[in-house]
Amino acid sequence: MRLRIPFSLLLYTLVFTACKQEKKEAEIIPEQSQIETISKSPQKVLSPHISTIVIIGDTQIQINYSSPGVRNRMIFGGLLAYDQVWQAGAHMATWIETNNDLIIDDKVLPAGKYGFFTIPSKNEWTVIFNSNWNQHGKDEYNEKDDVLRFKAIPKTSGEIIEHLEYKIIKANEKEGAISLAWERVFVSFNFQLKQ
Structure with missing residues (x-):
């Protein structure tokens, strides 16, 4: 019988x-x-990764860096001791790349990619372009790899710049300026395109 x-x-x-x-x-x-x-x-992110690019004439200049915050700390002469090499950012060394030669402080910076370092002091900074651009912090920094060094005078601001900030300012088709600002300190230097 089948069940239906x-x-x-x-x-x-x-x-x-x-x-x-x-x-x-x-x-x-x-x-x-x-x-x-x-x-x-x-x-x-405490130190966001930032890239700044400017084109002047046929020259492209790029700065790549991690931007740390002040976070209620004393930065220069505190967190960053004076008269010591700083990778001018957080984590990996800041780098600058140009596809054409630049003239900075009456010296030629050949086209290329460079680690950007500084030695902050109270009254004067040393600005450094180093051939070793791909390094963590200043772990592998070696003065022998410096391609260009010069002095810059820091300026003090009345207001706090919370995060490290780089700017590339185009003055005209042949020249401009690079600046960094953090905490109450501002440092700037001029460059020209090599003709």
Whole structure:
């Protein structure tokens, strides 16, 4: 004898099972979405990575750096001791790249990519372009790799610049200035394109 299941009961069982399965999946999906959202939510970066690029004539100049914050600290003469090499940023050394020769302080900086370092002092800074651009901080800094060194006079600002900031300012089609500002200190130097 064959058991006959009415079609309506079979259909009800299939629909009920499918609805029950759909409800289980619906309960799981929000949890997965929340995990993805949490893992994708941006964390506050203390020293964001920044790149500044300017084109003057046929010359492109780029500065790449991590921008630390003051965060209620004394920076120059405190966190950063005077008269010591600083990678002019956080984490990896700051680097500057130019596709054409520049004249800075009456000296030629050949086209290329350079680690940018400074030696901050109270009344005078040493600005350094070093051939070893790819290094963590100043861990591998060697004065023998310096391509160009010169002095710059720091200026003091009345307001605090919370995050280290570099600017490349175009004066005209042949010259400009590079500046860095952080805490209450501002340092700037001029450059010309080599003709």
